[in-house]
Amino acid sequence: MTADRERTGPAWGTFLELEPSAGGPLHTRLTRALRTAVTSGRLAAGSALPASRALAADLRCSRWVVTEAYAQLVAEGYFEARSGSATRVRAHAGASVRGDARAGEDRWTPRFDLLPGVPDLRAFPRKRWADMVRAATTELTWDELGYPDAAGLPRLRRQLASYLVRGRGARVETGQLVVCAGTLDGVMRLCRALRAAGHTRVAVEDPGWTQLRLTVAAAGLTPVATPVDEHGLRVDVLRGTPDVRAVIVAPAHQFPTGVVLSPARRAELADWAREVDGLVMEDDYDAEFRYDRHPVGALQGVAPDHVALLGSLSKTLSPAVRLGWIAAPERWTAALTSKDTGGTPPPVIDQDAFTRFVSSGSYDRHLRASRLRYKRRRDHLLHELAARLPGQAVSGAAAGFHLLLPLKDCPADAVVEEAARADVRLARLDDYRATEATGGTPATSTLVVGYGNLTDQAVPGAVQRLAHAIAHVRAGARGH
Amino acid sequence: MTADRERTGPAWGTFLELEPSAGGPLHTRLTRALRTAVTSGRLAAGSALPASRALAADLRCSRWVVTEAYAQLVAEGYFEARSGSATRVRAHAGASVRGDARAGEDRWTPRFDLLPGVPDLRAFPRKRWADMVRAATTELTWDELGYPDAAGLPRLRRQLASYLVRGRGARVETGQLVVCAGTLDGVMRLCRALRAAGHTRVAVEDPGWTQLRLTVAAAGLTPVATPVDEHGLRVDVLRGTPDVRAVIVAPAHQFPTGVVLSPARRAELADWAREVDGLVMEDDYDAEFRYDRHPVGALQGVAPDHVALLGSLSKTLSPAVRLGWIAAPERWTAALTSKDTGGTPPPVIDQDAFTRFVSSGSYDRHLRASRLRYKRRRDHLLHELAARLPGQAVSGAAAGFHLLLPLKDCPADAVVEEAARADVRLARLDDYRATEATGGTPATSTLVVGYGNLTDQAVPGAVQRLAHAIAHVRAGARGH
Numbered sequence: 006m007t008a009d010r011e012r013t014g015p016a017w018g019t020f021l022e023l024e025p026s027a028g029g030p031l032h033t034r035l036t037r038a039l040r041t042a043v044t045s046g047r048l049a050a051g052s053a054l055p056a057s058r059a060l061a062a063d064l065r066c067s068r069w070v071v072t073e074a075y076a077q078l079v080a081e082g083y084f085e086a087r088s089g090s091a092t093r094v095r096a097h098a099g100a101s102v103r104g105d106a107r108a109g110e111d112r113w114t115p116r117f118d119l120l121p122g123v124p125d126l127r128a129f130p131r132k133r134w135a136d137m138v139r140a141a142t143t144e145l146t147w148d149e150l151g152y153p154d155a156a157g158l159p160r161l162r163r164q165l166a167s168y169l170v171r172g173r174g175a176r177v178e179t180g181q182l183v184v185c186a187g188t189l190d191g192v193m194r195l196c197r198a199l200r201a202a203g204h205t206r207v208a209v210e211d212p213g214w215t216q217l218r219l220t221v222a223a224a225g226l227t228p229v230a231t232p233v234d235e236h237g238l239r240v241d242v243l244r245g246t247p248d249v250r251a252v253i254v255a256p257a258h259q260f261p262t263g264v265v266l267s268p269a270r271r272a273e274l275a276d277w278a279r280e281v282d283g284l285v286m287e288d289d290y291d292a293e294f295r296y297d298r299h300p301v302g303a304l305q306g307v308a309p310d311h312v313a314l315l316g317s318l319s320k321t322l323s324p325a326v327r328l329g330w331i332a333a334p335e336r337w338t339a340a341l342t343s344k345d346t347g348g349t350p351p352p353v354i355d356q357d358a359f360t361r362f363v364s365s366g367s368y369d370r371h372l373r374a375s376r377l378r379y380k381r382r383r384d385h386l387l388h389e390l391a392a393r394l395p396g397q398a399v400s401g402a403a404a405g406f407h408l409l410l411p412l413k414d415c416p417a418d419a420v421v422e423e424a425a426r427a428d429v430r431l432a433r434l435d436d437y438r439a440t441e442a443t444g445g446t447p448a449t450s451t452l453v454v455g456y457g458n459l460t461d462q463a464v465p466g467a468v469q470r471l472a473h474a475i476a477h478v479r480a481g482a483r484g485h
Numbered sequence: 486m487t488a489d490r491e492r493t494g495p496a497w498g499t500f501l502e503l504e505p506s507a508g509g510p511l512h513t514r515l516t517r518a519l520r521t522a523v524t525s526g527r528l529a530a531g532s533a534l535p536a537s538r539a540l541a542a543d544l545r546c547s548r549w550v551v552t553e554a555y556a557q558l559v560a561e562g563y564f565e566a567r568s569g570s571a572t573r574v575r576a577h578a579g580a581s582v583r584g585d586a587r588a589g590e591d592r593w594t595p596r597f598d599l600l601p602g603v604p605d606l607r608a609f610p611r612k613r614w615a616d617m618v619r620a621a622t623t624e625l626t627w628d629e630l631g632y633p634d635a636a637g638l639p640r641l642r643r644q645l646a647s648y649l650v651r652g653r654g655a656r657v658e659t660g661q662l663v664v665c666a667g668t669l670d671g672v673m674r675l676c677r678a679l680r681a682a683g684h685t686r687v688a689v690e691d692p693g694w695t696q697l698r699l700t701v702a703a704a705g706l707t708p709v710a711t712p713v714d715e716h717g718l719r720v721d722v723l724r725g726t727p728d729v730r731a732v733i734v735a736p737a738h739q740f741p742t743g744v745v746l747s748p749a750r751r752a753e754l755a756d757w758a759r760e761v762d763g764l765v766m767e768d769d770y771d772a773e774f775r776y777d778r779h780p781v782g783a784l785q786g787v788a789p790d791h792v793a794l795l796g797s798l799s800k801t802l803s804p805a806v807r808l809g810w811i812a813a814p815e816r817w818t819a820a821l822t823s824k825d826t827g828g829t830p831p832p833v834i835d836q837d838a839f840t841r842f843v844s845s846g847s848y849d850r851h852l853r854a855s856r857l858r859y860k861r862r863r864d865h866l867l868h869e870l871a872a873r874l875p876g877q878a879v880s881g882a883a884a885g886f887h888l889l890l891p892l893k894d895c896p897a898d899a900v901v902e903e904a905a906r907a908d909v910r911l912a913r914l915d916d917y918r919a920t921e922a923t924g925g926t927p928a929t930s931t932l933v934v935g936y937g938n939l940t941d942q943a944v945p946g947a948v949q950r951l952a953h954a955i956a957h958v959r960a961g962a963r964g965h
Contacts, residue, residue, distance in 0.1 A: 325833040353805040
């Protein structure tokens with residue numbers, strides 16, 4: 006073991022950049038990290054790779070993960086394996102394989118995809134959308150085919166304002182609306198504006214959507230992880246955090262816990278924002294999809310001068326459309342489209358197509374149909390879970406399209422790995438926790454089970470495999 | 486005059502942010518600046534505006550510009566004018582008018598638009614594009630409707646690589662290609678990557694495309710204006726500039742001078758990039774449209790390890806499509822799509838539609854037809870200019886879709902203003918000069934005349950009005 010350790014060196018764990026599990030199971034991520042190390046030149050041609058057992062120990066994963074990754078890279082021509090000797094990086098590996106056919110090849114497309122955050126892509130209204138794009142392409146004026154308005158197509162901004170007032174209880178005028186490419190683009194623009202205004206730190210929910218943290222950091226601000234409990238964001242902790250006057254929060258349906266910000270906390274948060282003259286970035290993540298409870302209006306409607314409401318079509322139509330919006334307090338809107346801190350507007354043709362989609366009533370119809378579809382699928386999923394995993398607690402199922410399974414006596418990471426072997430992709434709650442120790446929520450053994458992009462027919466099979474994976478891991482744990 | 490000065494105060498000139506003339510004639514820009522001052526609260530309700538003569542003196546413009554702006558804002562309800570008293574900001578002006586109908590209203594749509602950089606929007610192949618979008622929307626796989634590949638759709642990247650090799654003499658493999666939203670988005674990503682790698686300054690051409698300078702600054706780097714002469718970028722000046730290892734340059738057709746980087750300078754620039762181990766960002770601006778000379782291959786083909794080639798559809802199809810690409814040296818590609826320094830990819834549907842547009846041969850056909858159309862229009866324009874402005878020198882007309890008119894004994898800014906009154910929009914060469922004094926090109930009195938988005942029928946009328954404006958200004962200058 007000591008010899009192995011020496012050959013591996015302590016560097017491997019940090020040398021390989023393994024992304025969070027949204028990038029696929031561990032063996033896929035390891036494959037990708039090793040491949041990148043080769044193509045970037047950090048792993049030189051001819052270098053010997055550590056023995057699989059040694060690297061597995063260093064990365065604290067099973068040996069299978071490493072052998073699987075090595076085998077894949079041998080198959081791709083990056084590595085060569087000779088019996089009786091170490092696996093090595095092939096000469097000219099980078100040069101010979103960087104070419105075209107391989108672009109995008111490492112996207113794992115599992116048979117059962119239970120990752121959260123992806124809507125039902127099969128329900129994308131292809132024909133209706135193509136009709137709207139055709140009408141837009143045909144009827145846009147010549148001028149409108151030129152450089153687009155930085156804040157977005159005026160008629161779309163009007164439609165969105167009226168939609169947000171009507172559907173989300175927001176208090177918005179058209180002048181406050183900026184069309185962007187999605188929630189992360191909106192957060193990026195707001196963070197750049199905050200930075201230009203002297204902010205240095207932005208609070209984010211912990212656990213929370215990892216990309217939000219990364220976006221805050223990419224804008225040059227420090228994300229400050231702030232814990233979430235069963236009532237939502239801990240506003241008392243936020244209040245005690247120095248130098249923070251901005252926060253990103255998902256009041257309607259926190260990701261990934263599924264918690265709704267309680268009325269008391271909403272009031273507290275609005276008070277805080279007014280007191281510090283700060284900005285709440287309200288991620289209106291899947292607020293459209295509620296099943297068992299009353300709709301939750303946007304926090305923006307309560308404190309319109311201190312809340313920027315963010316929304317997008319990524320969860321309601323498809324992430325392929327790349328359209329979103331920011332309804333910001335007026336003093337921030339100019340910065341959201343400025344040359345210094347703003348961004349580029351989405352294609353005008355798509356903006357016009359979506360305007361038509363909303364004004365024709367198609368969007369409302371699509372949302373209603375989606376809500377029914379997800380509710381039916383969720384009920385089906387709950388039924389199968391009750392049958393296959395009797396006694397298993399479930400939480401966060403009242404809205405959105407994922408739920409949580411807190412496991413007992415069973416490590417969630419092992420279940421995720423085991424499920425991946427059965428072609429099932431899912432995530433752990435702890436994948437969405439900030440790595441910094443900030444007094445956040447304690448470590449859990451909880452699975453996040455998404456059902457947005459799962460066909461109805463696949464529900465029983467997915468649950469069966471998941472139940473097998475859990476049983477397998479439990480048996481293994483008992484076997485030790 | 487002293488009293489006026491006092492009432493105006495010296496602040497107005499700096500208080501109002503008048504954008505460069507790309508934003509329309511001076512009275513439109515002043516209207517916008519005043520309106521923004523009201524809506525942002527910087528000009529409080531009830532405030533008295535300075536007398537038109539005083540403000541005109543302070544802004545060094547004609548009084549007509551000010552009275553025109555005041556009249557417009559009275560009409561819009563922002564200002565109120567009472568006879569015998571100063572024009573004032575109306576009470577609640579911001580609140581009552583910020584609403585919807587006004588969004589985007591201040592875009593001036595002149596009858597004759599001679600601003601450079603806009604292609605012939607009337608030639609946008611609406612039907613063909615709508616067909617491609619329909620095919621894409623119908624045939625994309627379910628998976629492809631999910632979160633898009635950060636580097637772009639793999640088959641589009643393959644198409645673009647082969648197109649750039651074939652059409653631009655580039656040396657590119659698919660792995661080096663990143664699909665982005667356009668040239669500025671590409672420059673922004675490259676600049677963020679440069680900044681992350683420790684760069685602090687980026688050289689830009691002077692005169693040059695203003696947006697490039699702004700984008701460099703928005704990425705947190707200092708743009709360093711570097712002069713351009715009749716052989717293109719002054720590489721000797723670049724070489725003498727400390728702490729600069731990156732430059733943005735348009736070798737095929739410099740904007741706005743129209744100069745082609747000479748073979749000697751190309752070699753010098755490639756040598757410089759290798760010596761400092763730097764990065765040349767090659768803006769392949771309208772390289773597709775050459776009329777009287779041999780095609781100029783991309784500089785990237787000469788020094789592929791130190792040149793990132795940038796292109797977009799904004800000049801060849803329409804800025805409304807918002808699609809572009811970066812072919813970068815391999816060590817930069819990861820940063821262009823990373824969560825920290827990258828950006829979001831354009832909509833997958835549009836990426837797939839453009840893939841089809843290229844692979845069906847439609848793009849090549851569209852480029853050929855455009856080249857012929859622009860050449861015919863240029864010839865027509867040159868003919869009209871020779872007839873209406875005999876003896877007037879013309880330069881930069883061998884490629885692209887704008888040309889330069891160096892004026893003698895006639896201030897270009899006055900001509901731009903006078904032409905605006907006749908509903909003709911055009912720009913001055915000096916609008917594109919960096920404001921910093923960096924030993925750049927000396928001040929000129931040169932007009933930039935774009936003909937991309939001018940109908941063929943409008944050519945005689947536009948030239949007639951322009952000739953009148955020049956004659957009017959010359960007569961006024963002699964009258965003094």
